[in-house]
Amino acid sequence: MDTHTLTAFVSAADSGSFSLAAEKLFLTQPAISKRISNLEQQMGCRLFDRIGRKVFLTDAGQALLPKAKHILLEMEDTRRMLMNLSGNIGGRLSLAASHHVSLHRLPDALRTFSNQHPEVELDLQFTESEVAYDSILHGDRELAIITLSPHPHPQIEAKPIWQDRMRFVVANDHPLAAQKQVSFKDLNRFNAILPDEKTFTREIAEQYFGEQGLSLNVIMSTNYLDTIRMMVSIGLGWSLLPQTLIDESLTELNVSAPPITRPLGLIFHRERTLSNAAQVFIELLGPDNT
Numbered sequence: 001m002d003t004h005t006l007t008a009f010v011s012a013a014d015s016g017s018f019s020l021a022a023e024k025l026f027l028t029q030p031a032i033s034k035r036i037s038n039l040e041q042q043m044g045c046r047l048f049d050r051i052g053r054k055v056f057l058t059d060a061g062q063a064l065l066p067k068a069k070h071i072l073l074e075m076e077d078t079r080r081m082l083m084n085l086s087g088n089i090g091g092r093l094s095l096a097a098s099h100h101v102s103l104h105r106l107p108d109a110l111r112t113f114s115n116q117h118p119e120v121e122l123d124l125q126f127t128e129s130e131v132a133y134d135s136i137l138h139g140d141r142e143l144a145i146i147t148l149s150p151h152p153h154p155q156i157e158a159k160p161i162w163q164d165r166m167r168f169v170v171a172n173d174h175p176l177a178a179q180k181q182v183s184f185k186d187l188n189r190f191n192a193i194l195p196d197e198k199t200f201t202r203e204i205a206e207q208y209f210g211e212q213g214l215s216l217n218v219i220m221s222t223n224y225l226d227t228i229r230m231m232v233s234i235g236l237g238w239s240l241l242p243q244t245l246i247d248e249s250l251t252e253l254n255v256s257a258p259p260i261t262r263p264l265g266l267i268f269h270r271e272r273t274l275s276n277a278a279q280v281f282i283e284l285l286g287p288d289n290t
């Protein structure tokens with residue numbers, strides 16, 4: 001058993017397909033199949049059931065998967081630790097970032113980092129904050145720059161960097177747009193357009209309404225804030241959006257409530273050894289709080 005074989009096994013298990021695993025690892029499908037077959041021979045049991053083009057873990061495969069991931073993480077952690085001893089800043093830096101942060105907060109930092117450290121290979125995944133959070137928790141990424149969770153996991157180290165001021169907004173011709181003061185009860189008389197349930201931004205909104213004994217009246221959900229802005233601008237409902245997204249098509253409401261902010265920042269796993277490149281990137285971002 002070696003790391004290449006375990007990597008093929010984990011990739012096939014996560015994707016449910018030998019061909020997708022081959023694409024991810026830049027190998028041929030026969031090469032993946034051979035590695036899995038060799039592993040099954042070494043383990044003395046079948047690890048996958050092959051049904052059509054899909055593969056499914058057997059009970060033995062299910063039992064092996066967390067162990068295999070742990071071994072690979074330990075090997076990667078050891079490799080980074082030894083590389084760090086040299087003081088060199090190089091290799092691959094795997095990042096995940098939310099769509100909003102990627103568009104509105106990261107470009108300058110990424111450009112500066114790339115210019116200062118061209119020897120570092122940036123592996124950047126754009127995704128939802130919650131997906132990025134899980135990728136850190138399961139060891140798939142080294143750093144993530146996201147909307148921080150209101151309920152952080154004990155194994156996650158979170159560093160706030162920016163405070164995103166949130167505003168209640170409606171279309172310019174919405175009935176609430178003419179009101180000088182708006183309450184949560186006023187908002188609750190109209191439809192809301194917000195990110196999906198279980199997103200960090202949705203949790204913030206639900207918390208504020210819950211404190212007033214109200215439930216949100218959400219008619220549409222999407223995790224793309226630019227799409228929400230468009231739907232609000234044509235009068236389909238109100239929303240809670242970062243101030244950086246508000247333009248002339250929207251009216252900010254004067255809501256009787258304390259200022260609402262959501263923290264944006266970076267996270268990493270407490271038990272993972274950070275590469276020199278990751279440490280430099282963290283220092284580059286630094287606390288901004290704007």
